[in-house]
Amino acid sequence: MQCARCHIRPGRGRAIAPELGHFAADAQEIIRRPDYHGQATTAAQYIYESILNPNAYVLPPFGDLTPDSSSIMPKDFSQRLNETEIENLVTYLLTLH
Numbered sequence: 001m002q003c004a005r006c007h008i009r010p011g012r013g014r015a016i017a018p019e020l021g022h023f024a025a026d027a028q029e030i031i032r033r034p035d036y037h038g039q040a041t042t043a044a045q046y047i048y049e050s051i052l053n054p055n056a057y058v059l060p061p062f063g064d065l066t067p068d069s070s071s072i073m074p075k076d077f078s079q080r081l082n083e084t085e086i087e088n089l090v091t092y093l094l095t096l097h
Contacts, residue, residue, distance in 0.1 A: 001080070007019065021096060023047070023096045025097050027046040030057065037057065038053075038057045047090045050073075052077060052086070053075075055075070
């Protein structure tokens with residue numbers, strides 16, 4: 001996986017996807033937003049949902065990158081990663097405050 005191609009560390013690179021430096025805290029805020037209509041009720045569920053279904057919620061302004069406001073994130077992580085790898089990735093991302 002090459003997450004860092006789009007997800008930058010804070011203050012570095014061009015922002016074409018959410019920064020990961022405080023992803024866990026951001027996830028908690030996102031699931032409380034009135035415009036969030038995904039299924040997640042916790043930060044872990046939101047991260048999991050975002051990996052497997054990136055179009056469940058596309059953070060503004062990243063929807064502006066495509067004509068149909070869809071996510072540019074690959075949609076095939078369920079084929080690329082097994083369940084343990086996805087759980088490990090979610091666990092890691094939860095450590096990023």
